[in-house]
Structure formats: structure tokens, C-alpha cells
Amino acid sequence: MKKVYAREEYCTGCGLCQVHCITAHSPYKDNIVKAYKKTFPRPLPRVIVEEQRPVSFALQCRHCEDAPCVKACITGAMQRDPATGVVNNDESRCVGCWTCILVCPHGAVARDERGKKAASKCDMCSGIHEVPACVAGCPNGALEYRGEREKEA
């Protein structure tokens, strides 16, 4: 399956990937201003930016083949879409027990405790955009969306 790969040599740590992620997961998926000014609470970014100058990179769920979060989920909310391979959390069934956070080896699942407690993670913009918003919105090409065996550009 296609995944998002970070290219840390091009990442400046600007955080625009997070801005585009938040926007894509708001009710105004194509409008940053409305997403930020009219959405309460604003969605959490599902991409993490790690930075310690001069190194920085963005990281989101790796959608592991043998995903520990799917196997460990106590409610069955965390499932892999058999058609796309994307690991998705059904937030309506998630109770916020954080077992997925306990087992995610990449630390790519976050707690969202602002409303109904639910685990928040990258959904590869499934059903929102063709290309994940973080990739499309990165000004430097520091995020690539490609198949596992395709060569880095």
C-alpha cells in the first residue's frame, strides 16, 4: 500500500503539515481560515513534528502490516480497512482506554480528551482527499506519498 514517508533533509519544521491535517479533519476541509476560526474544538493534528535543530521530520501512523494497535484494541474500534490497508479508528466505538497508545511502537496515536474520549490518529485522509493533506500541503516535498517498494524520488 501507499504510505507517507518523511524526508528529513527537506523538512524545515514549519508545521504546515499539521495545519493542513487539522484543516482536512475539520468540517471545512479545504478552508484553513474557517477550519481555524470556526471549528471548536479544533481537531488535533494527526501528524507529529519532531524537531531538534537542525533535524526535523514529520511522522504519522505507519499503518503497520501487522498492526499492534488493531490486535490490542479492546473494543474493536481500531481496524484495518481490508480494501485499502489503512488502519482506522472508529471513534464512535473507542472508549479512550489508550491501549493503542500503550502498544504503538511509533508513538503515533494521541489522546483526544476534549469531548468524548477517543484515540486520534492518521487515517491517510481516507474519504477526505485523494492524497493525504500533509503531503499535498508540504511546501518542500519533505513528505512523500508512495508505495513501499517505489524508489524515493
Place this chain on the structure above:
Amino acid sequence: MEYCIVGNSAAAIGAVEGIRKRDKTGRITVVSAEIYHTYSRPLISYYLAGKVKIDKMYYRPLGFYEHNGIRFIGGKPAAALDTKGRKVVLACGDEIPYDRLLVATGGKPFVPAIDGLDKKNIFTFHKLDDVKAIEKALDGRARAIIIGAGLIGMKAAEALSCLGAEVIVVELANRVLSSILDEQAGALVRDVMENHGIRFVFENTVKRVLGEERVTGVELADGNRLECDLLIVAIGVIPNTDLVKNSPVPVNRGIVVNKKMETGLPGIYAAGDVAEGDDAVLGVRRVIPILPNAYRQGEIAGLNMAGDEAAFSGGFAMNAIGFFGYSIATAGVPGGPDYEELAVLDPDERTYRKIVLKNNRLVGFIAMKDINRIGMLTGLIQEGTNVGSFKEKLVKTDFGYLDWPCELRRERVLAGGGL
């Protein structure tokens, strides 16, 4: 191929999904003592507290059995195993033949012989029916006594407290959650619980249950008496090996299995809380009664039952649990004199993080309140990574990939994480 799975929880569902990866057509019969569609046992405390409704407790969607071509026999306990005739005999007399059998009967509450336990309003806290019965018995501001401050007793205490009950927890050890927390961490949780009105009696136990027809109180080992309207016995869970009791299937504490989850008898497998699988941290075979472990063992069993060659890489104790919004994450060994420990405590913030090492390998951790990205540590335990060069960074609450040695980090992040 005729598959029979006894049990209907995480290990059983793992097995169904494992079998169906390899064999789309073989006949699968799932036999359950409970009548319910597969549901999540850890959610019963959420159900009791009113945080989830029954339709959100289902571990898989309602069409799961149909979708996977499963014959589901619910509400009929399996009574015996005929290993020669290769069939499971149900209590009602029906017989289920099998070519491949999975025993996924889980655990059952351990209830010691305490005088007076035959009275009304005394419960265990294990199944959906347990909490349904507790729900019925609750009446106004009930006073509840819970025996045991382990994972189950503490979740029961939280749920009952949320419903307005006065709760006292009686515990033999000197602290809460003694199997997964050290004294420091135990004190932090106890404080949270006490702030919500839950009382604790430590280093003590119930000697006798008081009351006529119904429970009205307990007498403790030290002679003190406590009054209550209901009593919950939450001392522990033991493997439910009843089904194989009079069969040649080898049982130690749990059913003994190899890495393929085979019992050694032709076609018979076991997985989940009833089975003794490998503990990857302690290097022994033992029962690790937690859901993620049950699912993984079940899936491995299912794959092998369907003719694959899959090996269980070993599990270890791990728990993510919370009380009144206070989060706890633990894995592996909680510490001790044989280990190297690094810890950071902030009593005002109630945060605590301890990592436990042996020969520069991470073998355990305790994280209190701030559990962000804690799975990175679980991954390091699982993979047995030598963390010698960055171990002091593991206690940071913002521990991230930048704290890893560069090559290790790149390998993991850029490989795309096919863990």
C-alpha cells in the same frame, strides 16, 4: 476442515480471523457458555458506570458470524472433551465434532472459601451478566465492599463510585495494583481514588461474610467489622481449564502450549487466558491474562489450525488503565532489586515515569498520568533493543524518535513501519 472454537472472546475472535486468512470455506463452530454476541470483557466496568451501551460493547460488528461463515452456539456451556472421538460434548448433550479444536475458555474468578459467601448480593466482576446483576442489586446510595485492589477490583470501585455508591476496598497487599505498580505509583493512584471518596483497608482481608439471607457486612481478619449492601469478590482470575480436566490435555496452571499454540494432542490448540504461552520478558511460560495477548495467541492458533506455520513471538504483561481520567500505562517487569531502574517523579503534577532495565535491555516501565507516545517503550521491550546509549532519555515524558540513535530511528521511520 471442521473447526471448533470453545469460547467467544478475544482469543476466539483472533482465531476466527487467523483461520479465515488461510481458509475461507472450512466450517467454524463457535461455542459459548454465554448467550451474547462477542463482546469486550474489559468494557463491563464501563457498562456498569453507564459510559457505554450494550451496542458499543460488541467486540466485532453484529454481522461478524454470518460474514465469516460461523455457526454460533451461544448459551450452551461445553462440558467435556472426547479426544479419541474428536468431539466436544456440550452440557445439553449435543456433540460438536472437530478436526481442529481451540480451547479459548478464558479465565474464571478465583473465589476463596470465605465463610458466608452463599448470601445474596455477593458478586464477581468478570462477565456481562455479573454487572447486569450488580446493576439490579444497586439501590440508591448503596454501600459496597470490594475484596481486592487489583485491576478488576479497582475498575469495579471506580464504576460503583461513579454511580454514587460508597466504596471500601479491602486488600491483602500494602498498596493498590501491586502486581503492576511499585509503591510510588501505587500511592499516586490511591490518592486519586481517595479524592473521589473511595476508602481502602490494606494488609487485611475478609474472614467472614455477615448477614442473614443478604450480605450486611464483613468481618476482617483483624476482627474489625464493616457494613455493606453488596460485596464484590475481585481477588483474581485463574485459567478456566474445566473443559480439559478429564482429558489427556496437559495442564499446569493453564493449558500448556508450544509456540504454535498446540497442546500436543492431535488437532487441539489453546489460546488466551486459559493458556500458558511464552513470556518474552521473563523467558518463562505462563498465563498472561490480558486482552492483547489473548487476541495475538488466538490469531496464531487460528493460522496454524488452518495449516499455516505461525509462531507466537511471546507476550508480556501490559496494561493501559485509567481511574477518573488519571491514566496509567505499564508493561513488563515493575522493578526490583535485580534490575536497573531510572525514575522521574513529580508529586505535585502526579506524574511519574520509571523504566526498568536489565543488561541495557528495557524490560519494563511504569508511566503515570503522562502516557504520550509510551508505546515506543513497549516496542523497545518487544524488540529487545540495546538501549544502553540512550537509556537515560527513556524517562523523558516527551521521549521521541529524536532521542533515538540516528540509524535506529531512520531504519524504523523510513522503513515504513511494517512491524
